[in-house]
Amino acid sequence: MMLQARVTTVGVIGCGTAGAAAALLLSRGGCKVTVFERVADPMPVGAGIIVQPSGQAVLARLGLLEGIVAKGARLDRLFLRTPRGKTIVDLHYASVDPRWFGIGIHRGVLFEALYEAARAEVTVKTGCAVRGLRRDGARTFVRADEEHGPFDLIVIADGAVSELRTGTGKTTRDRAYPWGALWFVAEDRQAVFTRELHQVAAGAQRLYGVLPTGLAPRGDVPVISLFWSLAAHELEAWRAGGLDAWKAEVRAIDPRIAFVLDGIRSHEQVVFARYRDVQMARWHDGPIVFIGDAAHATSPQLGQGANLALVDACVLADAIARARSVEAGLVSYAAARRQHLRHYQTMARLLTPFFQSDSRVLGRLRDWVFPIANALPPLRNFMVSTMAGMSRGFGREHLALPPTP
């Protein structure tokens, strides 16, 4: 049922995962959409991410899943061990649902798929940094170098460091995590790393991981992402130190990574990424709504950022299509997203210190408790469902997936 009595024009701020997906789905629902993207010539940058079953369902609805599966790397499990080889968790997607699997992919591949589709179907204004909004009754104008609009609905999807969130008075938490991660994207022509996200945790201070990500953006060579957890205050010391000592530490944890480390000759080749923890008291205000990282950025510990953004976009488009007014649509959007997002924000906050903190106790506790949880079917199923992006909390129904057309 498509009522849309009042929604005709939509302004979307940001053309990342959330913005591009929302623009496409709202446009296909009958809205006239304009996207404003700050970057003049957006490129397929970033490192590896995982498209979980939750995000896959939205990509299927968009008609983009096949291309992503073709370019990505199928993941059957998440395997986490100690440096001595003790299994901490070994989570198989298929143990809960035989249809589930993860797709390791370079963020740039997902970005390009969404961006190209958005450019083909809606107006995308690049090089257009939005500085604010102007409300005039039910109409809202977008302020960049010039004013655009009016719009009936504004979707703010400008990422974790959202400038438009500042000043809304609705942000209840916005802080950078004290820990981040070093990332390095490397070719893996021999396909040494396949089928799993492989992680090694030494206490809560060291976390190493390798994510197979399929083909490079615009390339035909398999690539992987190597990540290495680091506290922000350790970064200068890491940069000042020689690479050899660090490489030896990484190699000792997983000797298979030696060929990747051989390709790192300067600190500049390795990117340090930091993450934010963002919480808003309300995601919407009148005809304005925040989605994706702008609304609820979390640590990447659960690998959900892009997936939550995709689900937001889908639920929003459906809520607007069904509602009699923009405001009613946004109220129903917020109600539909609350439980799923609350679960992932809570879990990310609870789990992150077990993997990235100065605590000696939490690392030991994790190595002792997590294997027990992994062995108990109800807890293991809960962990797998959470990994898959499908959980709404322990004992609750899974996320209802959007029907594929």
Ligand SMILES: Cc1cc2nc3c(=O)[nH]c(=O)nc-3n(C[C@H](O)[C@H](O)[C@H](O)COP(=O)(O)OP(=O)(O)OC[C@H]3O[C@@H](n4cnc5c(N)ncnc54)[C@H](O)[C@@H]3O)c2cc1C
């Ligand atoms: C360049 C880049 C690289 C990334 N690399 C990784 C990675 O390697 N691994 C990972 O897990 N996650 C990465 N992320 C984050 C990941 O894409 C998001 O967590 C997830 O996809 C949610 O997407 P989002 O659309 O909410 O936010 P984002 O993907 O951050 O998109 C926000 C978009 O809004 C635009 N924007 C910001 N401010 C304005 C403004 N004022 N006016 C107009 N446009 C604006 C930005 O340029 C960006 O295109 C990266 C994000 C970016 C922007």
